[in-house]
Amino acid sequence: MASQEWLEKDFYAMLGVPQDASKKDIERAYRKLARELHPDHNPEPTAEERFKGVSEAYSVLHDDKARAEYDQIQLMKTGRGGFGGMHGGGGGVNFEDLFGNPASSGGFSDLFGDLFSRGSGGAHRRRSGAQRGNDLRTHITLDFADAVKGTTADIRMRAPGECETCHGSGAKPGTAPSTCTRCGGRGLVTENQGAFSFAQPCPECEGTGTVVADPCADCGGTGATTRDRVITVRVPAGIGDGQSIRLAGRGAPGERGGPAGDLLVKVAVRSHPLFARDGDNLTLRLPVAFPEAAMGAKVKVPTLDGPVTLKIPESTPTGRVLRVKGRGVPGKGDLLVTIDVEVPQGLSAEAREALEKYAAAAPAADRSKLEELTGQ
Ligand code: ZN
Ligand code: ZN
Numbered sequence: 001m002a003s004q005e006w007l008e009k010d011f012y013a014m015l016g017v018p019q020d021a022s023k024k025d026i027e028r029a030y031r032k033l034a035r036e037l038h039p040d041h042n043p044e045p046t047a048e049e050r051f052k053g054v055s056e057a058y059s060v061l062h063d064d065k066a067r068a069e070y071d072q073i074q075l076m077k078t079g080r081g082g083f084g085g086m087h088g089g090g091g092g093v094n095f096e097d098l099f100g101n102p103a104s105s106g107g108f109s110d111l112f113g114d115l116f117s118r119g120s121g122g123a124h125r126r127r128s129g130a131q132r133g134n135d136l137r138t139h140i141t142l143d144f145a146d147a148v149k150g151t152t153a154d155i156r157m158r159a160p161g162e163c164e165t166c167h168g169s170g171a172k173p174g175t176a177p178s179t180c181t182r183c184g185g186r187g188l189v190t191e192n193q194g195a196f197s198f199a200q201p202c203p204e205c206e207g208t209g210t211v212v213a214d215p216c217a218d219c220g221g222t223g224a225t226t227r228d229r230v231i232t233v234r235v236p237a238g239i240g241d242g243q244s245i246r247l248a249g250r251g252a253p254g255e256r257g258g259p260a261g262d263l264l265v266k267v268a269v270r271s272h273p274l275f276a277r278d279g280d281n282l283t284l285r286l287p288v289a290f291p292e293a294a295m296g297a298k299v300k301v302p303t304l305d306g307p308v309t310l311k312i313p314e315s316t317p318t319g320r321v322l323r324v325k326g327r328g329v330p331g332k333g334d335l336l337v338t339i340d341v342e343v344p345q346g347l348s349a350e351a352r353e354a355l356e357k358y359a360a361a362a363p364a365a366d367r368s369k370l371e372e373l374t375g376q
Helices: 003-008 011-015 023-037 047-061 064-079 095-099 108-117 144-149 290-295 349-361 368-374
Strands: 136-142 151-162 188-193 196-201 224-235 244-247 263-269 276-278 281-289 297-301 308-312 321-324 335-342
Touching: 003 064, 011 023, 011 047, 023 047, 047 064, 136 144, 136 151, 136 224, 144 151, 144 263, 224 244, 224 263, 281 290, 281 297, 290 297, 290 335, 308 321
Parallel strands: 136 263, 281 335
Antiparallel strands: 151 224, 188 196, 244 263, 276 281, 297 308, 321 335
């Protein structure tokens, strides 16, 4: 029986859906998060753990019977003064423990921590009315060199954002939201039913603790407008094709005092005619003439920061990889040069003559292994 575990987990917050979310909403939220966190696609080290948590939340909330049972357990907790009575740092469940402490980045606290830390006076109070804004998605295409070295890019997108007129308060400029008189700003009203007292979101202010008497005309009091936005993204050096950058709090604004969602920027990287990537290293094929490979040579090699001279040692076979230190992803990678010994095409009479002389003097190719192993 999972009740003890269930008591301590907020599956709704894990999926970022309200408690009255429909089955469809739950499905949609799960699919989105699962796609985002799947360990095959998400290189972040915490992704797998989060993926598991989200999967568990979904398996419970998607099953009508399990969800009813879970809701019942959560209700008991509210009755005990858990959720509802948790202001002022009183006892109950410690969300910091559940979602990872703030020092360990990348846990659920990054995604959902704000849900629990909002509220007046820094109290850890869960407001059922507050809803985290949706995550938004967009994509950018980067040049090969920009992806290697890192860059900043401006993204233009039409998306919901904080209303610029009222700065998200929803109140007409010059006015301010006032404290809800019904709940005194708590956002919760308590109902006594027998032995239990149930804390409910305040119906007057929908759990926000404030009411807007004079709504902003531009956003109709919602605090959000959809408009053309320009968002500057800092792209870290070494980002790979298909990876995503998460901009926390740059997604759609939250509702009823909830935190904004995140903006996920999927990165595509254009290929380069010469260079390719191998993790943090760059790779390059270098054509080398047979005499250079046989006798050794110094060859000019291009890099993303101008040419370098590469020393090819005597007797370098084709396929050997030579390393040019520090010419890959800055501070992380090298340039790996694969030697490609060329066979001369269209020999001149002079070259042929020289090659015949060479052939007479050179040792024959060593094919003894072939004979030895096959007897042919
Ligand atoms: Zn507004
Ligand atoms: Zn209220």
